[in-house]
Amino acid sequence: MARHVIAPVDELPPGTRKFLEIDGRPIAVFNIKGEYFGLMNRCPHQGAALCEGPLIGLAQSSDPGEIEYTKLGEIIRCPWHGWEFDIRTGQSYCDPRRFRVKAYPAHVEPGTSVVKGPYVAETVTVKVESDYVVVDL
Amino acid sequence: MNIQFRESQEAASPLISKTAIADCDIHPARATRTELYPYLAKRWQHHLDVYGVHAYQGMMEGPPYPKAQPNASRRDAWPPEGGPQGSSLSFMQKQLLDPNNVQLGVLNPLNTGQGIRNHELSAALCSAINDWQIDKWTSKDKRLKASIVVGNEDGLSAAAEIRERAGDKNFVQVLLLSRNVEPLGQRRYWPIYQAAEEAGLPVGVHAFGFGGNPITPSGWPSYYIEEMVGHSQCQQSALASLVLEGVFERFPKLKMVMIEAGFGWAPSLAWRLDKVWQRLRSEVPHVKRPPSEYIREQVWWTTQPMEDPERREDLFDVINWIGWDRLLFATDYPHWDYDEPSRVLPAGVTEANREAFYLGNAKKLYGIN
Numbered sequence: 001m002a003r004h005v006i007a008p009v010d011e012l013p014p015g016t017r018k019f020l021e022i023d024g025r026p027i028a029v030f031n032i033k034g035e036y037f038g039l040m041n042r043c044p045h046q047g048a049a050l051c052e053g054p055l056i057g058l059a060q061s062s063d064p065g066e067i068e069y070t071k072l073g074e075i076i077r078c079p080w081h082g083w084e085f086d087i088r089t090g091q092s093y094c095d096p097r098r099f100r101v102k103a104y105p106a107h108v109e110p111g112t113s114v115v116k117g118p119y120v121a122e123t124v125t126v127k128v129e130s131d132y133v134v135v136d137l
Numbered sequence: 138m139n140i141q142f143r144e145s146q147e148a149a150s151p152l153i154s155k156t157a158i159a160d161c162d163i164h165p166a167r168a169t170r171t172e173l174y175p176y177l178a179k180r181w182q183h184h185l186d187v188y189g190v191h192a193y194q195g196m197m198e199g200p201p202y203p204k205a206q207p208n209a210s211r212r213d214a215w216p217p218e219g220g221p222q223g224s225s226l227s228f229m230q231k232q233l234l235d236p237n238n239v240q241l242g243v244l245n246p247l248n249t250g251q252g253i254r255n256h257e258l259s260a261a262l263c264s265a266i267n268d269w270q271i272d273k274w275t276s277k278d279k280r281l282k283a284s285i286v287v288g289n290e291d292g293l294s295a296a297a298e299i300r301e302r303a304g305d306k307n308f309v310q311v312l313l314l315s316r317n318v319e320p321l322g323q324r325r326y327w328p329i330y331q332a333a334e335e336a337g338l339p340v341g342v343h344a345f346g347f348g349g350n351p352i353t354p355s356g357w358p359s360y361y362i363e364e365m366v367g368h369s370q371c372q373q374s375a376l377a378s379l380v381l382e383g384v385f386e387r388f389p390k391l392k393m394v395m396i397e398a399g400f401g402w403a404p405s406l407a408w409r410l411d412k413v414w415q416r417l418r419s420e421v422p423h424v425k426r427p428p429s430e431y432i433r434e435q436v437w438w439t440t441q442p443m444e445d446p447e448r449r450e451d452l453f454d455v456i457n458w459i460g461w462d463r464l465l466f467a468t469d470y471p472h473w474d475y476d477e478p479s480r481v482l483p484a485g486v487t488e489a490n491r492e493a494f495y496l497g498n499a500k501k502l503y504g505i506n
Contacts, residue, residue: 046477052213079212080475082205 004137008130009108012036015073017051022137029106029135030055030087032073037087038104038135039076044092045099048080058084058093106135156492158478159241159499160233161439162343162396162467163281165274166208166246168220176265176272181258190262191254193290193318193349201352202361206473214471222471226277233470234280237478240496241505242281243467244270245312245343245396249286252314252347259288264298267308275307282503284312284341292328299329303336309503310339310394314346315368321375322382330388339392339437339502342375344368365474372398373406376432380410383423385431392502393436397469400438401446404458407432433460437502439467440494441476449483461490465499 004022006029012018017030019041026041028051043050057072075084075093084093090103111130167173174182194201206212208221214232216225223229234242250262263286270283285302287295302308311333319325321342333340345368351357353367354374372395379385379393410428418424438459446452456464468476482494500506 046475046480048211048477049213054212079206080473080477082473 002137004135006038006106006133006135008111008132010130012133019049019051022135025137027104027135027137029133031133032087036106036108036133038106039085039087039090040102040104042101043078043080043083044101045078045081045083048078050078050085050101051076053077053079053082055087056084058086104135104137106133108132109134155236155238155479156495157238157240158466158495159243159505160237160239160468160470160478161241161243161394161465161499162441162469163229163233163242163244164223164247164470164472165229165244165270166221166223166248166471167269168224173262173265173269176268177261181261181265184258190250190258192347193252193254194347195349200347201357202364204473205361209473210471211473211475226274229470230278233468234278237468239280241499241503242278243309243341243499243503244274244281244283245341246270246284246286247343247345251286251289251312252317256288256291256294259291260294260298263288263295264301267298267302271305271307282309282505283307284310285338286312287329289313289326289329289346290318292325296328296332299332299336299338303332303338308338309505310341311336313340313342315342315344315371315375315398316346316350316352317348318350319348320378320382322378322380322384324382327384327387330384330391334388334391337390337504339394341394341396342372343396344372344398368398369402373402376406376436377410377428380428380431381421381424383421385435386423386425389435391435394439394465394502395436396439396467397441399442399444400440400459400464401444401452401455403432403436403438404455433463437463437465437498439465440481441467441469442474443476443481449485452483453485461493462498464494465502466495 006020007018012029012031014031014033017028019028021027028039028041030037039051041049041051054077055073056075056077057069058075060068074087076087077084085091085101090101092099108131111132210222214222216228218225233239246266249266250259253259266286267283275281275283285299285308287298289295299311311329313321330340352364354370358364376395385391407429414424414428444452444455466478468478482491
């Protein structure tokens with residue numbers, strides 16, 4: 001497993017997402033209220049750029065007429081066919097047995113840790129004073 | 138290198154090595170409300186500014202059900218230069234035609250002059266849409282071919298529009314919608330079939346339209362999802378009407394294309410029609426052969442929304458009944474229920490059938506070399 005620096009934390013504020021390609025794989029990283037999540041940016045159904053869809057909540061119903069709306073801002077809705085996935089886990093709510101989006105753990109590391117040691121950035125000048133969003137892939 | 142920090146590549150390289158395909162249901166849109174004005178007489182421009190259009194649907198400005206996504210479209214299909222999805226040729230080329238190696242794209246404009254109460258305005262708008270299709274689309278990209286949009290509720294003016302466009306290589310079919318004032322086999326529509334048959338053009342029946350009737354045979358449903366399912370019920374009643382009113386018998390060279398309503402229901406409809414026809418044929422003596430024979434000989438089906446049963450063998454059973462020579466691949470671009478060409482057909486299809494499914498049947502039906 002390799003670690004990939006995504007962005008300094010102040011370039012990925014809450015409510016934003018960043019698209020990038022890592023080792024040929026399209027990835028999207030989200031900041032949801034200060035928590036970071038990484039997802040494969042490809043819908044397992046027909047291959048749309050999944051993470052270009054809107055972030056919505058989860059509408060569920062125990063009985064007709066009883067509607068519960070939870071996980072606000074934590075469900076990604078595919079821009080093509082509207083399939084819904086939990087960005088925390090990549091789980092599908094349409095067909096969880098067959099379809100799942102690959103989820104990648106994302107977290108924040110201090111700049112000193114990504115500059116020192118094995119995690120050397122080759123393409124950008126890394127500012128040591130910042131914290132960085134890092135994805136494990 | 139184990140650290141990467143780069144922007145994703147927006148434009149994939151054009152995959153010209155992909156197998157060529159036809160896309161038999163593409164929806165071009167107008168970029169602005171007044172984009173048709175250059176093709177309309179001043180009298181109608183004025184009319185639209187003052188009165189707008191009145192559909193058969195009562196008290197409705199827009200469609201009676203919300204469409205799941207803005208303009209019922211893919212969220213990644215907004216053209217970068219602005220305007221609604223499907224309104225930019227250059228973006229359509231970049232997003233649909235080039236990467237999928239679309240060799241033939243059949244345009245089916247919606248929200249035209251079809252199904253509106255003022256028949257003169259209906260005819261003027263349909264004619265304008267047809268001129269616009271040539272100017273904006275087919276003359277600028279030879280892969281694209283247009284459907285002749287006609288004022289469907291006035292058979293005579295519709296037939297006149299077909300005759301005027303007959304022989305024009307920009308057009309490959311006549312376009313009707315599935316929801317009309319009456320079932321499509323009724324006599325008011327016969328002039329359309331006669332003119333289409335004379336012109337050698339297939340008649341496409343696209344799902345949707347506003348005939349003023351409830352969207353399902355059992356009344357107005359509560360949800361858009363019921364409208365979506367209702368398209369297949371609507372096409373079934375349209376097809377039954379075409380058979381039982383004797384349209385196929387009267388116009389034996391007429392070719393009909395059922396667009397965007399699935400095809401999995403076709404065998405069971407034909408079986409049921411055959412069975413009741415055996416018992417009730419004296420009511421419709423003009424229907425001289427079992428209904429399934431007309432259907433198999435004179436009807437084609439676009440694939441989107443592609444049937445997706447759990448067992449691929451079920452899909453193959455249906456297609457084997459319909460015939461591998463009868464399906465026309467379609468994406469429905471830019472609409473949200475778009476079918477991705479590389480993902481819709483399961484493995485296990487012979488090379489000849491794949492080629493027919495994706496391209497050969499369409500080229501043959503629409504007369505494209």
